[in-house]
Amino acid sequence: MVENKPQRYEDSDLYRIRHSAAHVMAQAVLEMFPEGKYTIGPPIEDGFYYDFDLPRSLTPDDLEVIEKRMRQIAAGEHVFEKQVVSAETARQIFKDQPYKLELIDGLEQGGFDEYGEPLDELPEISIYQHDTFVDLCRGPHVENTGQINPDAVKLLHTAGAYWRGDENKPMLQRVYGTAWHSSQELEEYLWRLEEAKRRDHRRLGRELDLFSVSEEVGPGLILWHPKGGMVRKLAEDFCRAEHEKGGYDFVYSPHIGKANLWETSGHLDWYEENMYAPLEIEGQRYYLKPMNCPFHVQIYKSRIRSYRDLPLRFAEWGTVYRYERSGVLHGLLRVRGFTQDDAHLFCRPDQMPEEIDEVLQFSLNILRAFGFKEFQAYLSTRNPEKAAGSASEWEAPTDALRQALDRAAIPYQIDEGEATFYGPKIDIKVRDALGREWQLSTIQFDFNLPESFDLSFIGEDGQEHRPYMIHRALLGSMERFMGVLIEHFAGAFPLWLAPVQAVLIPIADRHNPYANQVAQELEAAGMRVQVDERGERMNAKIRDAQNQKIPYMLVVGDREQEQGMVALRLRSGENPGPMTVETLLERSRQDYEAGD
RNA sequence: GCCGACGUAGCUCAAUCGGCAGAGCAACCGCCUUGUAAGUGGUAGGUUAUGGGUUCGAUUCCCAUCGUCGGCUCCA
Numbered sequence: 001m002v003e004n005k006p007q008r009y010e011d012s013d014l015y016r017i018r019h020s021a022a023h024v025m026a027q028a029v030l031e032m033f034p035e036g037k038y039t040i041g042p043p044i045e046d047g048f049y050y051d052f053d054l055p056r057s058l059t060p061d062d063l064e065v066i067e068k069r070m071r072q073i074a075a076g077e078h079v080f081e082k083q084v085v086s087a088e089t090a091r092q093i094f095k096d097q098p099y100k101l102e103l104i105d106g107l108e109q110g111g112f113d114e115y116g117e118p119l120d121e122l123p124e125i126s127i128y129q130h131d132t133f134v135d136l137c138r139g140p141h142v143e144n145t146g147q148i149n150p151d152a153v154k155l156l157h158t159a160g161a162y163w164r165g166d167e168n169k170p171m172l173q174r175v176y177g178t179a180w181h182s183s184q185e186l187e188e189y190l191w192r193l194e195e196a197k198r199r200d201h202r203r204l205g206r207e208l209d210l211f212s213v214s215e216e217v218g219p220g221l222i223l224w225h226p227k228g229g230m231v232r233k234l235a236e237d238f239c240r241a242e243h244e245k246g247g248y249d250f251v252y253s254p255h256i257g258k259a260n261l262w263e264t265s266g267h268l269d270w271y272e273e274n275m276y277a278p279l280e281i282e283g284q285r286y287y288l289k290p291m292n293c294p295f296h297v298q299i300y301k302s303r304i305r306s307y308r309d310l311p312l313r314f315a316e317w318g319t320v321y322r323y324e325r326s327g328v329l330h331g332l333l334r335v336r337g338f339t340q341d342d343a344h345l346f347c348r349p350d351q352m353p354e355e356i357d358e359v360l361q362f363s364l365n366i367l368r369a370f371g372f373k374e375f376q377a378y379l380s381t382r383n384p385e386k387a388a389g390s391a392s393e394w395e396a397p398t399d400a401l402r403q404a405l406d407r408a409a410i411p412y413q414i415d416e417g418e419a420t421f422y423g424p425k426i427d428i429k430v431r432d433a434l435g436r437e438w439q440l441s442t443i444q445f446d447f448n449l450p451e452s453f454d455l456s457f458i459g460e461d462g463q464e465h466r467p468y469m470i471h472r473a474l475l476g477s478m479e480r481f482m483g484v485l486i487e488h489f490a491g492a493f494p495l496w497l498a499p500v501q502a503v504l505i506p507i508a509d510r511h512n513p514y515a516n517q518v519a520q521e522l523e524a525a526g527m528r529v530q531v532d533e534r535g536e537r538m539n540a541k542i543r544d545a546q547n548q549k550i551p552y553m554l555v556v557g558d559r560e561q562e563q564g565m566v567a568l569r570l571r572s573g574e575n576p577g578p579m580t581v582e583t584l585l586e587r588s589r590q591d592y593e594a595g596d
Numbered sequence: 597g598c599c600g601a602c603g604u605a606g607c608u609c610a611a612u613c614g615g616c617a618g619a620g621c622a623a624c625c626g627c628c629u630u631g632u633a634a635g636u637g638g639u640a641g642g643u644u645a646u647g648g649g650u651u652c653g654a655u656u657c658c659c660a661u662c663g664u665c666g667g668c669u670c671c672a
Contacts, residue, residue: 057601059600157667158599158666158667159600161669171668173599176667206607271672274672327668328670328671334671507630507631511629535626536630537634538630557630
């Protein structure tokens, strides 16, 4: 198989193939709906799409017909011909295509390219034609449609999408497809989709009895079952211990607070539509907390702080509620009630660089402990349009964040002007076992709250000074993090996180007492153990334990009972065989250390 | 919130044109007493998401609501 050298996706053959496939698809769709309007159709990661404005909704059957027609067009080996035209000519060609006309206006004014992205220089206007189909397009394309392998193209699904990504503009129909060099590559891609489905945390959450969402309770509100609760507890216990070692103090705060608090913090001004409606008690409005910061700020303010007290690090597993729009909820990954592993650092300006450096290291260490090895960080810098604090004030914290990243030696990129109004921040994404990226940690500098709550400390000089404040969440939210963990491990948690670490499998009923005796010994040694006393065959018990992804299966029959042993089977299928309880415990200690 | 699809037993899914709502797994009760991924017989399980409408008759057709899924927008 010929594979491209590492290069920009935009320069790759696949990019051309997919871009061309998008055109071919558009041709097929417009043949089906001659009165349909077409908009844009770029390549995307792993595929392409095209957005249409059509007289009716496309069905899965339509997709099959379109796909079939695409193969015919591909087989026609129609050449892609590029032509640079004037705006006037372009308007003539696309006179019945209002979306194209809008794009041409954008191109002519030099503001935007055909995808609505801002451009620096005035672009040329080009069209590409193959067969009967003409599209406004800057390319590039393959030479002819024959270079689109008909066995490596597949239309996947349709979805709604706003014109130019603007929810005030018309909703279009987007058709997603994928295209590869070979049918084998297509198969591999489809396998990846299947594998992602197999390890979907919503599915595993049910199969492994980890959590559920009840219609009776409400959407986006998670119920943790005993096993999921155990995993979460283990994760939290570990983090709490680390925080204690790391010089954090634990605080607790209520779930509601008076309107005035949220007015001062600015939340009511900026984010009211994302907050749950207030409760009214004794003439006072109380809001469910969407964030923990104002409470931690109040703890800071509960007494006069000396420069000697700083830094203060208040940590809380704080449960917050945010009203997320119904269409965005997704399993554990996007919910309405969740618990942040939140902390707020208050420090003197001179302590700030070290605090940031430490918290970044701390964060990476914790993420590594959960088995993540690859990180990508994003540094968001000041947006002059909306920023509390002056450009010069932003300099020190922005530099501190950058230096911490340099020292941490993880890859990062700078998102210019992407910071929130209250300060620069670092976001950290991890790569999971399937190569997908998830944003977990965030470290955010805050210019706003110390100001609006008028925080101060008494300096060495006896004067009041303003402390710096840093928000940080390492796992982000426990719900989301658990979702990521479940998918990362495909439900097969490492030994230290496994809700059940070992299951005793008696071969016949007469081995139950011995199994229980062993279980007690293991429990006494701190292992989380179950005994499968059901009247099932050993094979069935193994199958069930396997499906539950329990790390150690311990088979006990006559032989083991006589010799005082257990026969170990691993969920990998590996079968180390009989050993004493002592040997097993030794092995578990090693697996524990290894993080597995 | 928007576009589209969907909602039948705990789970996965059937039910022809509108005509008595079914299977496998799981659960429960037995029998078997088992050596590394499903032994076997039986029992029970349903206001077909909810509310309304059309019809002699609705799981099936229509409307609304709720929820789920795939996207879009959003994610402080």
